[in-house]
Amino acid sequence: MPVDDIRASVRDGDLPAVSRRLDGLPAHEVADLLARLDESSAGLVFRMLGKDEALAAFEDLDPVSQHGLLRGMRDGAVGELVERMEPDDRARMLGEVPASVANRVLAGLSPGEREMTASLLGYPARSAGRSMSPELVSLHSDDTVARALDRVRRDGASAETVYTLPIVDEGRCYAGVVTLRRLVLGDPGATVGELADPSAPWVLATDPAEDAAHLMRETDVLALPVLDAEHRLLGLITIDDAVDVLEQAQTEDTARQAGAAPWAGHYMAQRVWPLARSRVVWLLLLLVAATLTVNVLQFFEDTLETVTALALFVPLLIGTGGNAGAQAATASVRAVAVGEVRPSDVLAVAWREARVGIALGAMLAVAALGIGSALVGMRIAVVVAISLVAICAWAATIGATMPLVAKRLGIDPAVVSAPAVTTLVDATGLIIYFVVARAVLGI
């Protein structure tokens, strides 16, 4: 691993070796290295990079590490670096660092770049407007292909992409897109309007960036026009930024599904306290919710004292119920995230997952009958087996439908995390278990 070698050389203070090893390293590997080093070493390595390498690596960095590097740099160096960033990368970074830092950086920019960045920062965090690039080449419907290509040659150098060319009318109102492919392959005498796709997808600047990214994935476009409420063209979201938005959304969903608040930045760059803070709220909530299980057990304490063997299967039963619920919840959250399931499907989902749960419970019950009768005898084993069927059916149904109900209520379905389902199923599963036990054992 070149990155590990470089870290070792930095630790040893062997700067010539660092410089030799940095040479030719791709930008995304330099960024990974910078995120893993402590702040002062990262600053040292960063200063050893060429101007273009430094810019490329910096744009690839997560906001936490970017902020760390900025802290160690002189104002002049900060200005020079940030001035050369793409406007959308710059806005994304400034949206995440403390406001005082963002203002100082903004003040150091040239007027044109400052205006472009400030207008991007005017859109809500995580909106399409924040992720778009305002630097594009736009065409008119009645341009000929030859003229359009001339315009691409003239204005293309500063545009983020020249493959998707939005078409605007006199009032800068959006009127479709034409691709560079169509222009290059098209008849030079044709007009842009004849080659355009007026029904290409677009979004409003205030739409969530994640929705824009999903739309791009579904429609296989390389860039998506971003419009204001009057349908004037503001910018383009390019596919590389959309991929990053999807990746970030997925990382956050994953964290939320495990009952942790999502964080910005490289995992190895996290400190202990921020990590603990991102997880403690859910753990505390779940701990408080878990006192329900204490109440349930207290309620059934007589039963438990009459047949103490029942206590032996409590972890097994609630563990299995939790697992079955988590499986269903995860599948459901994912299906909602990729748009395969909608809240209106809730009854169909519940009916199917209930049957899946019964099927799963039945298979597990057979195993439990074997294990249980060997360990504690047939009567308790029958109680455990029947409870398994009921708990699995209940857990799968609840686990799969809760994300849909959350979505309908406007709550992020990923928040209905596996731990939340597990904790709910713990308490209700115990009730099922003791009710079954009383019925079967006649106590």
Next chain:
Amino acid sequence: MPVDDIRASVRDGDLPAVSRRLDGLPAHEVADLLARLDESSAGLVFRMLGKDEALAAFEDLDPVSQHGLLRGMRDGAVGELVERMEPDDRARMLGEVPASVANRVLAGLSPGEREMTASLLGYPARSAGRSMSPELVSLHSDDTVARALDRVRRDGASAETVYTLPIVDEGRCYAGVVTLRRLVLGDPGATVGELADPSAPWVLATDPAEDAAHLMRETDVLALPVLDAEHRLLGLITIDDAVDVLEQAQTEDTARQAGAAPWAGHYMAQRVWPLARSRVVWLLLLLVAATLTVNVLQFFEDTLETVTALALFVPLLIGTGGNAGAQAATASVRAVAVGEVRPSDVLAVAWREARVGIALGAMLAVAALGIGSALVGMRIAVVVAISLVAICAWAATIGATMPLVAKRLGIDPAVVSAPAVTTLVDATGLIIYFVVARAVLGI
């Protein structure tokens, strides 16, 4: 929702309404509709689509639904449809349907398309070779820009992309790429070699498609050359296919993290038995593993009978330990998946997560002291509080390091699913609890 309206119209047999509503519906929404309908209704709707709409929707469908549609079609119609698919989409579909179906479809293709598809199918499932498109425009280093653009105009119509143009030497050996942007903006007299990027990323056909997709995400390229072992150019992976590969990998990781086998296809198109089958193996394994908790409780049965109040906190403690472990495991699996953490980081991760776990446990212990002393008195509450700190530290450490150990052993880290960590922590957490109880209560 137009899709729901169409489903209702199909149910009512109101075909004119179906046809009216299908008109102008984007391909990805038609695909979503087809995946949600039962097989015969889907076939009915599919036959109502125009040729191009049908092709676009079919290419967008998941393999399970594609297979369902093929089953309902005459051989002639199948041949006509599949002949017009992109070679990579066709190979992806044929790789997932039963071999007998794949062979029948292949036999119906024209010789050229059949050869192209068969060669893609020769690469391993999920390899870069399976996802590439062999239809591309390649250039030579000494071509002038003008000549290169002529070639793009001549051969570009059948290529999947013309934005990334690989350069080959006489023996078809790969020698870099040039982008259409550079050609269009470049000096017409320059040669392709002068504008080329010889260090652009590429992959071997046998490399995993997921690695190729990650490389594309990190390097922000729109297409990636795929080479054979002798570095001859075979094809290009385009970004839209890479995004689908990432999405599919993520869906599978998500399923595995919840202890379920991943499946192909739309969630709403799954039947009860395949769903139950995808989940039962893990549930059974975990059930068998959970009998460890029964053994642990049997071992400490004396302690449990002496202080029956200890039983009340078993679900709460193992639930919390499971949650803390699942949080750490999920963060770690994700960090490995996006390349932020490597197996060599295992000690750094363990040390950090142990401290995170102690911090979390300490905060929870304060809450537990309050809750416990109110419900059952101070002595048991102290046992619960101390156990929480130890269990959280242990769970976070194990949860975060197990995925790294799995990766080092060549096992998919996502397989070290939250349920697996939870079940392991259940049994060991109980041991911690009873050891603490015996020490504190002096029994």
